[in-house]
Amino acid sequence: MKAFTVGQVARRAGVGVETVRFYERQGLLDEPERKASGYRQYGGGDVAVLRFIRRAKQLGFTLREIKALLALRLDGSATRSDVRAQAAAKLADIGAKIRDLQRMRDALSVLTAACHGDGPATGCPILEALDIPEDDGPGGDDHAPARPRRTER
Amino acid sequence: MKAFTVGQVARRAGVGVETVRFYERQGLLDEPERKASGYRQYGGGDVAVLRFIRRAKQLGFTLREIKALLALRLDGSATRSDVRAQAAAKLADIGAKIRDLQRMRDALSVLTAACHGDGPATGCPILEALDIPEDDGPGGDDHAPARPRRTER
DNA sequence: CTTGACCCCGTACCAAGGTACGGGGTGTAG
DNA sequence: CTACACCCCGTACCTTGGTACGGGGTCAAG
Numbered sequence: 261m262k263a264f265t266v267g268q269v270a271r272r273a274g275v276g277v278e279t280v281r282f283y284e285r286q287g288l289l290d291e292p293e294r295k296a297s298g299y300r301q302y303g304g305g306d307v308a309v310l311r312f313i314r315r316a317k318q319l320g321f322t323l324r325e326i327k328a329l330l331a332l333r334l335d336g337s338a339t340r341s342d343v344r345a346q347a348a349a350k351l352a353d354i355g356a357k358i359r360d361l362q363r364m365r366d367a368l369s370v371l372t373a374a375c376h377g378d379g380p381a382t383g384c385p386i387l388e389a390l391d392i393p394e395d396d397g398p399g400g401d402d403h404a405p406a407r408p409r410r411t412e413r
Numbered sequence: 414m415k416a417f418t419v420g421q422v423a424r425r426a427g428v429g430v431e432t433v434r435f436y437e438r439q440g441l442l443d444e445p446e447r448k449a450s451g452y453r454q455y456g457g458g459d460v461a462v463l464r465f466i467r468r469a470k471q472l473g474f475t476l477r478e479i480k481a482l483l484a485l486r487l488d489g490s491a492t493r494s495d496v497r498a499q500a501a502a503k504l505a506d507i508g509a510k511i512r513d514l515q516r517m518r519d520a521l522s523v524l525t526a527a528c529h530g531d532g533p534a535t536g537c538p539i540l541e542a543l544d545i546p547e548d549d550g551p552g553g554d555d556h557a558p559a560r561p562r563r564t565e566r
Numbered sequence: 567c568t569t570g571a572c573c574c575c576g577t578a579c580c581a582a583g584g585t586a587c588g589g590g591g592t593g594t595a596g
Numbered sequence: 597c598t599a600c601a602c603c604c605c606g607t608a609c610c611t612t613g614g615t616a617c618g619g620g621g622t623c624a625a626g
Contacts, residue, residue, distance in 0.1 A: 267602065277603090282584060297592055298604055320517040323583070329540070338534035347525045347539055354518045358511055364473040365507045372500045381491035386500055387482070420572065430573085435614060450622055451574055476613070 262304060269302040273310030280310065288313060288327050320354050415457060422455040426463030433463065441466060441480050473507055 270277045283289040289309055292300045309330065316326045329346060332338040374385040381387060423430045436442040442462055445453045462483065469479045482499060485491040527538040534540060 265603070276585080278585060279583085281605095286583090295592095299592075300603085317583095318517070319521050320514070332534050333540050336533065336535075339531050340528050340534055340537040341531050343534050343537045343539050344525060344528050347521055347528070351518060351521055351525065354514050354521070358514045358518065361473070361507050361511045361514070364471070365504060365511065368472050368500055368504055368507070372497060372504065375493050375497050375500070378492050378494050380489065381485050381493055381496050382489075384493040384496045386496050387486050418573070429615080431615060432613085434575095439613090448622095452622080453573085470613095 264302040264307070266300045266302070269306050269310065272307045274314060275310055283310070283313065283323075286323060286327070288323060288330060319350070321350060325350065417455040417460070419453045419455070422459050422463065425460045427467060428463055436463070436466065436476075439476060439480070441476060441483060472503070474503060478503065 264272065266277050266280050270280045273280075280289065284291060289306060292302050292306065295301055312330065312333075313323075313326050316329060317323075321329065325346065329343070332342055332346070371386045417425065419430050419433050423433045426433075433442065437444060442459060445455050445459065448454055465483065465486075466476075466479050469482060470476075474482065478499065482496070485495055485499070524539045
């Protein structure tokens, strides 16, 4: 029977010892058996779980979501469509992030293209585009947080 | 001379009062004049800076980077290419993030496509792909952190 | 002069995902 | 027996970008 210490299991999974303890505290990894000395004793399954966590993290899942996936894995009544639902949600999530970033990139590259030459930074279109002149009109309270507010004195 | 209180400047810029104080602490916003009572007094330029910060955040700049951009804006010796350099770095940064997310998305959608039917979750390709069998070979210490380590006992 | 909305300050707290520290016990090779 | 590496535990700390809290002062209207 192979039994690993926390350091061995960490090394096999490619994470740090503190991380293993952290995952245990977060409920991602079951509390292992202990030796008489109090040392944690892990088996091959624990290495698999740690690697699972690593891969899922690489796919963009949060620890909270990974915890749910691990629960599905052990839940006999869970179906594939449960797993697919998680994956689809994460795909939507990733897609939204990609679109956000693409919008940022496009806006910024337009600005960068408009900024040529080597004059003083003061007139640079990038800074100018950011530097919005003060809109002092009477309806100028755009984007104000939704909280109690008096009329401006 | 228009002088605003912190609440007024916050409302005009579309941020919270606490956020204005926070930006001041972070050095993004200069410490304003004070009235005898200690109340901060802002002018139109401060509103512009706060709006600048908002826009730059939308473009994906961190507060640290925005601080640098604000410094460039005021630095007479800064050139447009200084600004372009910042923008280019951020573009590279955003591009890298997009590619990371695209890789995640592709990997996950391949898995999702492979998981069909409605059987027990146990056999689902998504979970199986994550659940890496233990590679117990002699060279099996991949991805170990670079720190002092004894040979495995 | 009271009320209510606003302002002051410092400090604590939130999410996420760990990392580090310090004081102590264990395990084993030499 | 002595090293030395490893393990235990709890707690504090880190990053980013704020948000919340509590106790107190200020300002303008009624």
